[in-house]
Amino acid sequence: MSALARSNRVRRTWWTSAVDAAGCSAYTVYNRMMLPAAFAGTDVDAAHLKRAVQVWDVACERQVEITGPDADTLMQMLTPRDLSAIKPDQCMYVPICNRSGGMLNDPVAFKPRPDTWWVSLADGELRLWIEGMAEAGGYGVTVFEADVQPLAIQGPKSDELAARVFGDAVRDLRFFRWGRFPFRGTEMIVSRSGYSKQGGFEIYVERQELAAPLWNALFDAGADLDVRAGCPNLVERIEGGMLSYGNDMSDVDTPFEVGLDKYVQRFDCIGGAALEAHVSDRRLMAVEMEGPVPVCDRAWPITEGDTRLGVVTSAAWSQEFGCGVAIGMIDRRWDAGTEVVVHTQDGPKRARLRETFWR
Template sequence: MSDVLDTPVPAAVSPEPATPSTGSQLVTDPKVMLYTRLRKSPYFWKSREHGVAMYSVYNHTYHPRHYGDPVGEYWALLEGVTLWDVGVERQIEISGPDAFDFTNMLVPRDLHKCDVGQCKYVFITAPDGGIVNDPVLLRVEEDRFWLSLADSDVGLWALGLAHAGGWNVTVREVDVAPLQIQGPKSKDVMVDLFGESILDVPYYYLRDYTIDGMNVVVSRTGYTAEIGYEIYLYDATQNAGRLWDAVWQAGRAHGIRPIGPCHMRRIEAGMLAYGSDISLSTNPMEVGYDYRWMVDLDQDADFIGKDALRRVRDEGISRLMVGLEIDGAPLGTYNDGSMIDTFPVHTSDGTGVGSVTSACYSPRLQRNIGLAMVPIEFSSLGSTVTVETPSGLRGAVVVQKPFIDPLKETPKG
């Protein structure tokens, strides 16, 4: 496992100049500054106590990427239990008399099929069908919804739409911040924290709990495709340290380990990363047949982008996100700085046709895998392309995605 970590990160596809400008010194490993202008998660100082080795910025907030050993963190997720600081998942609350109809307008899924106490993974779409965000939606009350955001300013988007449309809703960011407890032993930790009733919470449902006087919402969700939970803490700026300590103490007997987002596992699962695999320039029909169920074009209600997505459905798409197996030496873990930019995809004659948006070396599969957006004519299983990586051109073949657990049964266990 250490071979991947010990492999030097190659130069980027578009390398830095060989010589620095006059009077400067070439910096091969630039840092991201920690300072006052960027936000900190309510769990920032607690997660930092465990030795965060790399941060990125997500929702204008510092986010731990890993703690020095991404491959070790991968195996901890698969075999044990892990604790994640995901306070960057800012919670946008939509409440009020028009909350249901307004929220139903934001997303292509029919929220008539979302009960109180249920969660849904949703796209938020723009008028042209582009993806504004892909949050987890939590229906915490009849007329109160939380959007647990990916990396874009949906609060401003929803606030503007509510004002312009005269909707009787309140849109605000609430002082609620989640932690993720993920991995096969996560149930053991959660039982120690909340009792046996936690095992009755179904996949993608939520329940209110109190722990040491702190009010929380617990959901059977997570960004791992493994068994896991998220604990959403009320009054997070005040109580984050207490909750972290409580989870840590409960987890010690089970070997809990703090980790960052495990991109190797999410790529294996074909899970999308906003800003990498999807964006405003991507529509839901293009991101893979396994996501088509997230767009309900036959529902009675209108949603933003419905007409555009109907046209896309009727006219067909010109490109599709596929899974690739990529030849050559291990690419890295994705969250270690080994993939600074997308990798161009070429035909055999060198014509550029697409890009690999996320790629890594899978320790379990013992091969490089990635998600790539390619023209429809290159999307069939077995199609071959060439990928331009920092270390040179590599052959690649289109394979089924998700790469592991294609029916996604593991997290439901």
């Protein structure tokens, strides 16, 4: 496998040197920023994530700040999810759609202060879209990329590690809620969220001079918890049915096709008319495959006999479940239990459609 060529065009994070020192063996590029992709290996990393605790450099989750008197109005115009009842300490998963109802991004958004939203991006240039909509609509807002870099704590021992660094009150955070917690004479925003099914927190670091002290504090406090540097894990996320924008969905897919229909709650938004009229004939499903499973770096056609019924969008081998785990975009005429063939670059693989994911 070729190495990633580093340059100023691919931005480092406040923790890149620490991640290198921790033994990162692979990076990918996400929002033009370096995102760790593996340490000891995907399988080893997944097994550790499921039993202990990891610290993830997820600074690539760029924060688009929308601030000004029209921030709430613009934010509601961007998503079909109803934001009117958001609690002051609530994070919200918000599909962002284009005028055709296609998914432009699937960020998490919250309000760190009145008249201000942070939109925590999946991979993509959503900031430019928001800036354009703000300018075209004459909204009284300023839109920019905030100088904020998130660090995540993930794994079953996350509560214990977070409590040792931020105090026991952090244990009381509910899922998709956030609060301000003390650290080194200041406060940090911590939310109970993250890109794994193992549970954990995301810490929004707003000052670079606090980045290294936070990293060191987490590793010092978690030595007896077997804390390690980690990263979003391909195997674990597929087992849990966690979607990756750019892999499992793009701007040709609507929320109804990627399992986000419960967040389509109002139609007075960009793409609302298209969403209201849309009839979905596809859906994302779990696909169980025989092994070995090659690197899924392209869409793999799925067939039953001579009929093509969809594509696999993400796949990996699961040591825990003893099978290939995959996500597929499937024609709704086919049901769970259907025996199919997945056509990989290494040849055809027997597979079966599943109604649910593995965790």
